[in-house]
Amino acid sequence: MALSGMRGLSVFISDIRNCQNKEQERLRVDKELGNIRTRFKNEKGLTPYEKKKYVWKMLYIFMLGYDVDFGHMEAVSLISAPKYPEKQVGYIVTSCLLNENHDFLRLAINTVRNDIIGRNETFQCLALTLVGNIGGREFAESLAPDVQRLLISSSCRPLVRKKAGLCLLRLFRKNPDVVNVDGWSDRMAQLLDERDLGVLTSSMSLLVALVSNNHEAYWNCLPKCVKILERLARNQDVPQEYTYYGIPSPWLQVKTMRALQYFPTVEDPNTRRSLFEVLQRILMGTDVVKNVNKNNASHAVLFEALALVMHLDAEKEMMSQCVALLGKFIAVREPNIRYLGLENMTRMLMVTDVQDIIKRHQPQIITSLKDPDISIRRRALDLLYGMCDVSNAKDIVEELLQYLSTAEFAMREELSLKIAILAEKFAPDLSWYVDVILQLIDKAGEFVSDDIWFRVVQFVTNNEDLQPYAALKAKEYLDKPAIHETMVRVSAYILGEYSHLLSRRPGCSPKEIFSVIHEKLPAVSTSTIPILLSTYAKILMHTLPADPELQNQIWAIFRKYESCIDVEIQQRAVEYLELSKKGAVLMDVLAEMPKFPERQSALIKKAEDSEADTAEQSAIKLRAQQQQPSNALVVTDQRPANGSPPVSQLGLVKIPSVSNVHEQDHNSVDQGITQANGTLTVVDPQPPSAPSPDLLGDLLGTMAIEGHPGDVQGEKNLASGVKGDSNVEEALALAPVEEQTNTVQPIGDITERFQALCLKDSGVLYEDPYIQIGIKGEWRVHQGRLVLFLGNKNTSPLTSVQAIILPPSHLKMELSLVPETIPPRAQVQCPLEVVNLRPSRDVAVLDFSYKFGTHMVNVKLRLPAVLNKFLQPIPVSAEEFFPQWRSLSGPPLKLQEVVRGVRPMLLAEMANLFNSFRLMVCPGLDPNANNLVASTTFYSESTRAMLCLIRIETDPADRTQLRMTVASGDPTLTFELKEFIKEQLVALPTAAPRPATQVPPPQPQPASQPTAKSDPGALLAGLL
Incomplete structure (x- = not known):
């Protein structure tokens, strides 16, 4: 835009550029906006030159990022100015400041229409550009016929017709029901005969939109598109201005091939032969050169040609040629080309009979897993996953397992899931499958979902020949000094069920099996302890009454957990202790797990299901949820009047077998226990209407009421209800x-x-x-x-x-x-x-x-x-930390702030505080002893697993302030995590915070409060 002659605007731009900081710039902008607002109020005294100048200033201020909430009427009014300079600024500023739904645009519709149907070509171009940028429904209703006439007019210059084609494209995309294109098939065919490539390119863009909506009406355009491709491929009659680095109009070539992909097939043999000759020429004539711009243009044409080849289901010879060409691309040094080669090779896997050809490039694809660019590694992983079958599954899974040890955290969860799925789908034998999954858990237990080890348990349970082997492998992993908690879970479960099959092997006696499992107990979380207690009960079942010493050891553990605050652990400990005193009852209750019913793998289903539900599916789900009963459980306090002993001192009359729970068939063995008149009865709750998604829901336990050892859990009743919208x-x-x-x-x-x-x-x-x-x-x-x-x-x-x-x-x-x-x-x-x-x-x-x-x-x-609930502490070594820290070089991925007003605390106390935030402090990474380095992983649907790194620098001379640096791969996450930690630090009370695991004591009842014989506050606090 030409701004010469407007001295005030030039001075204002110079003032803005000379501002030393953002605050000075804001003050200067506010001053100018105030001046413009004052001048607009006295609009009668404004000359067209002054109005034009002020509107230009408004646009410049808007481009700087400031809100301009006035002056829109003045900008729109300039559209009707008779002279070009004022009309130009009116059109440009209106296009930038207003959107298609703005009320002021209605005032300009008549002026815009007059310019479009007028004879001034410059005004026509301005008006078409405005409508092409912000034209809404009212513009489409008023102007679409006039724009259509301009497009097919033989008296208009190509420049105007080109803009008319793009303008009509906008109106049709936004309002296909308003723009009348009925019977436009012949007119589009005529437009495709245009010699001017500008008009032809805009017409082809319009054709792509039309055939995407209804290809049946435009079959007569298909031969024309093929002739256009022939003309461009042979460089016939292509002006120099439309040749980009020696490539004839690459944009038109791409659009034409895109339009052809909307037609289901090419039936005419001559047309089909001509098309494949053109595609063959494109495939043969594309190579990698040093010029980046030429590469970009030629590859855009090439990859669109590949998509068309796949769409047309070409002969195997041409498919082989395409794969060979992509094989060359994935081996070049340029990362962008390697990425495109891997991506298109993955797309070609959807075409039949090319998987064997792609397998020839397997070593190069595996090499791409070690590429420095994570996006290339992701594409290589997708390609290996797609090309895997029975013949190469062992090699690919082995490579992926090796890569798992060095893969960044952002990929490990996806990588673990794909390894598990490949091992299940293409396992040559089940023992190999067990080996792979146990290796997977050993290498990346933190990133292995429960669905993976649930599936292993199902295979082992359903195959008797596999049970001794799986138990032996589980014992080998438990013998390691340090293993992940997920490995403890799966190994303990398998050994609990099948360790008796190893009794004749050296080092596998029940006492030795118990000892190696019990060594892991102090390091596991509360969610794993119920599985270990079940394992101990199973071991005890197979040894009663042969080993009193082992029995006493296990009984001592059960007694220890009788008073555990976690209800699931407490219930299991109490029940297993009482059952083990019954002898034969324990054998019946803890019988070996029956076979699981055959069903589709939850892992494969997860991979196949789309992440986003359609609106119809969401509505169906909502209706189904509204028809289900409420999950609210009413628990009544029914303390016996005769002072009966607590649960731990009673024998159980009836209890369901924990072995009779199949995958997704039951939620848990959580039973309602009612004590009345000194008799203890177990009441089975009604089965829920929706199946549980967990295979081993009974072992993992569900949320239930926690009580003191002497309290009795009341009866659990399902309270029905529907969910409100x-x-x-x-x-x-x-x-x-x-x-x-x-x-x-x-x-x-x-x-x-x-x-x-x-x-x-x-x-x-x-x-x-x-x-x-x-x-x-x-x-x-x-x-x-x-x-x-x-x-x-x-x-x-x-x-x-x-x-x-x-x-x-x-x-x-x-x-x-x-x-x-x-x-x-x-x-x-x-x-x-x-x-x-x-x-x-x-x-x-x-x-x-x-x-x-x-x-x-x-x-x-x-x-x-809150935010920290979705954090998972994760340890990182120096080899993992520093490359990640350096790669996140600065804002917005890495943010730093000095936090003042922090309660003074020792470094160890601050480390404990960070652990309560679910941030794992990593000692030894920072050479400064006054600093802390912490790491964690944040989970959400948008970011998936995102590694977060935090560094805290403290000043020994002033403990009330610190400097905090937070880094992650997501700008929003970095900012939110930084602000969350700052808020927590500043909000600390003067006294030290309570440990994260401490439960606050019940509050005393006020004197004025209605009271019962016993303290209900203490009772309910105990239940928590």
């Missing part, structure tokens, strides 16, 4: 309560409770004289499951109970409906499913209300589904 939830969230000001005051500080739950997974979220709301969470990668425990502390029911989740945009949350009434001294469990979509610090809110007598209580509570 979001509109209903929003309406309920805004509905007024009877009393806006709560007369009932909470017990304890709600903010402190929330902050404590941000660092641990269970505790009390809210408590008042009538109700206690506890929470317990389980988190796995980007998904979580919270259970809300709503406990009525009184002898009267709570009525009008409502619980509504108000989730932020980055969380997908589904809550089981709460019964409207909570019985006296009862507790309701409400499962809440959480899916993290992207990184954010926004917090979900629980809008909870209930009525007790005349008191209506409504509270809004923040839920601890």
Whole structure:
């Protein structure tokens, strides 16, 4: 744009460029915007020159990134100016500042139409450019016929017709129902006879849009497209200005081949022969040269030709030629070309009869796994995964296992899943499959999903010949001094079921098997302990009564965990101890697992299913969920009046066998236990309407109520209900309560409770004289499951109970409906499913209300589904840390900030605090002893597994400040994690924080509160 002659604009641009910092620039922009606003108010005194100058300034300010919320009318009014300079600025600024739905555009429709149908070609081009950029429905309704006439007019210059073609393309794409193209087949065929390549290129773009919508009406254009390709391939009558680095109009070639791919086939033999001759010429004439621009243009044509060859299902000879050409590309030094070669070779796998040809390049593809560029490594992984079959599965899986040790964290989860799927689909024998999966868990246990080892268990259980071999391999891995927890799980399970098959082998006696498993117990998490307890019970079953010493050792472990705070561990310990005293009963209950029913692999199904559901599928799922009963569990406190002994001191009358649970057939062996009149009975709950996704749900356990050893778990009843949609939830969230000001005051500080739950997974979220709301969470990668425990502390029911989740945009949350009434001294469990979509610090809110007598209580509570819940600590070595740290060179992937106002603390105390944030402190990486380096992995649907690195630099002279550097591969994640850590550090209380595993003691009851004979607050806090 020519800005000469406008001195004020030139001076303003110079002032902006001379600003020393962003603040000076903002002040100068604000001053100028104020001046422009004042001048526009006195518009009567403005000359066309001044108005043009101020509008140009507005555009420049907008291009700098500032909001310009006025002056739009002045810009639109310049469109109707009679002179070109004013009309030009009007069109340009309107195109930049307004969108297609802006109301001011309606004022300009008539002016734009007059310019289009006028005789001034310059004005026609300006108007067509405006409509082609921001033309909406009203423009399409008013101007489409005029634009169509310009396109097919023989009296218009090619420049105008070219812009008319692009303008019509915009209008048709945005409003295909408004633009009338019926009967345009012959006109499009005429346009394809154009000699001017500019008009021909814009017409071809329009044809691509038309045939993508309805190819049946444009069959007569297919021979014309082939002739255009022939003309370009032979460089016939192609002007020099349309030749790019010696390639005749590569853009037109690409568009033409794209249009041909919308036709299902080429039926005419002469046309088909001519087309394949052109494609053969393109394949033969493309090579890698030193000029990057020429490479880009020629490869754009080549890869579109490859796509057309695959679409037309060409002869095997041409397919072989394509694969050979791509084989040359994946071996060149230029990374972009290697990437394109691998990507297109992967696409060619979809074509039959080329897999054997691609296998010839397997060594080069494997070499690409070691490429410095992660995108090339990903494409090589996809290609190896696609080309694998029975003949080469062993070689490819072995290479992938070797690569797994050096692969970056961002790829390990995907790589692990693909190795598992290949091993299952193409295993020559099941023993090889077991070897591969155990190696996979050994090398990358942190990135191996539970579905993988569940599948191994299913294969071993269903194949008797495989059981001794699998048990022996599990024993070998357990003999290692350090293995991943997932390996402990699968090995313990297999040995629990089949270690008796190894009893005659040296070093495999029951006592030795127990000893090697028990060595791993101190290092595992609470979710693994139930599996180990089940294994001990199985070992005990096979040795009773031959080894009293081993029996006493196992009994001592069961007694130790009888008082564990985790309900799953406590229940198993109590039940296994009592069962083991019954002798034959233990043999019946812990019988060997039956065979699993044959069904499609969950891993293969996961790979085949599309990640995004269609709207129809989502609606079907929603309707299905609304028809399912609620998962809320009502637990009634029924303490016996005669002071009966606790569960651990009683024999169980009846218990279901933990072996009778198949994959996805049962949720858990969690049973309701009711104690009445001194008799203990086990009540089976009704089976849930939806199957569990876990193969070994009974071994992993489900969320349940945790109690003191002497407490008795009440009966569990399924409370039915339907799930409300979001509109209903929003309406309920805004509905007024009877009393806006709560007369009932909470017990304890709600903010402190929330902050404590941000660092641990269970505790009390809210408590008042009538109700206690506890929470317990389980988190796995980007998904979580919270259970809300709503406990009525009184002898009267709570009525009008409502619980509504108000989730932020980055969380997908589904809550089981709460019964409207909570019985006296009862507790309701409400499962809440959480899916993290992207990184954010926004917090979900629980809008909870209930009525007790005349008191209506409504509270809004923040839920601890916060950013650090989706972190998984991960250790990194110096060899892994420093390349990642250096690759994230600066903003926005690496951010640094000095944090002031931090509570002074020792370095060890700060390390413990970071561990509670789920950040693993890595000692020895920073040479400065006053600094900390931490690492973690963040999980969400958008980022998947994303490695995060943190460095904290402290000043021994001033512990109230520190410098923090956070780095990750996602800019949003880096910023959100930095702000989260800063907020946590600044919000620290003056006293040291409680450990993450500590459960806060129950709050004392106020004197004015209604009380029962026993302290309900203490009871419900114990349940948490």
